[in-house]
Amino acid sequence: MLRPIFLLALLSAGAAHAADFEAKLAIRDHKFDPPELNVPAGAKIKLSIENQDATPEEFESTDLNREKVVVGKGTITVFIGPLDAGKYHFFGDFHQETAQGDLIAK
Amino acid sequence: MLGTGLLVFREVLEAALIVSIVCAATRGVRARGAWVGGGIAFGVLGALLVAFFADVIAAAVSGVGQELFNASVLLAAVVMIAWHAIWMASHGKELAMQMKSVGGAVQSGARPLSALLVVVAIAVLREGSEVVLFLYGQSAGGAGALELAGGIALGIVGGVAVGFLLYFGLLGIPMRYFFSATNWLMMLLAAGLASQAAGFLIQADVLPALGNRIWDTSALLSDASLLGKTLHTLVGYDARPAGMQLVFYAITAGVIALGMKWWGSPAPMKSRAG
Numbered sequence: 001m002l003r004p005i006f007l008l009a010l011l012s013a014g015a016a017h018a019a020d021f022e023a024k025l026a027i028r029d030h031k032f033d034p035p036e037l038n039v040p041a042g043a044k045i046k047l048s049i050e051n052q053d054a055t056p057e058e059f060e061s062t063d064l065n066r067e068k069v070v071v072g073k074g075t076i077t078v079f080i081g082p083l084d085a086g087k088y089h090f091f092g093d094f095h096q097e098t099a100q101g102d103l104i105a106k
Numbered sequence: 107m108l109g110t111g112l113l114v115f116r117e118v119l120e121a122a123l124i125v126s127i128v129c130a131a132t133r134g135v136r137a138r139g140a141w142v143g144g145g146i147a148f149g150v151l152g153a154l155l156v157a158f159f160a161d162v163i164a165a166a167v168s169g170v171g172q173e174l175f176n177a178s179v180l181l182a183a184v185v186m187i188a189w190h191a192i193w194m195a196s197h198g199k200e201l202a203m204q205m206k207s208v209g210g211a212v213q214s215g216a217r218p219l220s221a222l223l224v225v226v227a228i229a230v231l232r233e234g235s236e237v238v239l240f241l242y243g244q245s246a247g248g249a250g251a252l253e254l255a256g257g258i259a260l261g262i263v264g265g266v267a268v269g270f271l272l273y274f275g276l277l278g279i280p281m282r283y284f285f286s287a288t289n290w291l292m293m294l295l296a297a298g299l300a301s302q303a304a305g306f307l308i309q310a311d312v313l314p315a316l317g318n319r320i321w322d323t324s325a326l327l328s329d330a331s332l333l334g335k336t337l338h339t340l341v342g343y344d345a346r347p348a349g350m351q352l353v354f355y356a357i358t359a360g361v362i363a364l365g366m367k368w369w370g371s372p373a374p375m376k377s378r379a380g
Contacts, residue, residue, distance in 0.1 A: 019311075046311075055243035056160065058236065062329045065346055066309055068172060069239060071161040072246075077169045079311040081318065094240045097109070 019046035019079060025101070027051045027070070030092060032101035041085040041105040050075045057099065061090035064103070081105070107256040110249070113240055114261025117233040120339045121149070122269030124229040127295055127340070128222050130276040131194070131288040134201070135219065145223040149230020156231060157238035173310035176232065180303035183228045186221035187296040188362045191289050193218055195370030201285060237261075268336075289366065291340070297359040298342020304354035305344075316349030 020043035026033040030053060039045050049059050051070040059078065060067040070076040083105040092099025125142060132138045156163065156175075163171045194201075197217070244254055279287045307313040324345035327334045337343035342355055 055246045056239040069160060071164060074161055074164060078309055094243050
């Protein structure tokens with residue numbers, strides 16, 4: 001029963017939905033740039049995160065229910081939303097002392 | 107050292123909780139230690155490989171390789187747990203009776219222990235690869251060997267200790283109900299893993315979310331808290347689940363419950379239910 005679901009998941013991989021809005025975030029010296037990122041509420045967002053540091057980081061947000069490793073000098077894409085207006089906290093799991101930020105949807 | 111220890115602890119905890127349930131479910135099985143130990147060893151090896159190839163995995167399948175990889179190994183674990191739980195439902199009663207009569211030494215028989223080895227290996231691999239990446243970053247960032255070793259030791263000891271607590275707590279369940287209890291726990295564990303897999307597929311935009319937040323209980327019990335994290339691993343607790351996660355959870359729990367009922371019931375029931 002589970003295998004067909006998985007196959008379905010893989011098959012639909014080709015038909016990924018486009019995002020309404022693209023946002024960019026950088027990680028530099030274990031900090032997010034910008035630390036506050038504005039995005040439109042109610043839109044599906046494609047968030048690209050570029051790690052300019054040489055060491056890996058994990059982009060994580062309990063508010064957004066997202067987590068993804070980004071290797072040193074790597075870039076990842078995470079799909080988010082559509083979000084209600086509000087503030088959504090995110091952090092770098094590997095450098096929590098400095099890597100903190102917020103997504104502001106409005 | 108404390109920061110390092112805390113991260114290692116969180117990752118080790120998740121794997122340790124799963125290993126504890128597997129250990130409880132294989133209570134009395136001969137050479138169980140070798141199976142679980144083998145799973146951990148494969149998991150550590152896999153974690154090193156995954157960490158080493160993290161950039162390759164991340165770049166695969168137009169940038170969503172990491173999510174597909176996570177979802178795939180999670181669903182593989184789900185299938186293994188389902189197989190074992192359904193097998194146990196049909197053999198659990200004899201096992202419990204055997205254990206009573208021969209005082210704990212039970213043959214493994216045809217039991218699918220390899221399925222549980224895979225589950226343990228996957229749990230260790232997933233959490234372990236994050237630990238390896240983190241530690242690599244720490245050491246590249248100039249953290250001292252002593253600080254890292256101390257943090258690793260703290261984290262592993264802490265995580266394993268909680269795992270043992272859970273294991274001995276489970277052993278307190280009376281033998282009559284023991285295997286059906288561990289079996290239901292395995293079912294909830296599998297449902298939770300399936301829900302996590304759905305989360306990754308949503309993150310990769312492979313599956314629709316079907317509602318981003320069906321409910322929000324983060325004020326009551328946050329995913330980031332120790333209890334929230336523990337329940338997240340054990341029964342798939344999510345403070346803000348997406349609709350698709352609930353669908354995966356319900357289907358997995360439903361299929362395993364039906365399978366256990368179907369094969370766990372006395373023979374005459376089978377022909378009627380067909």
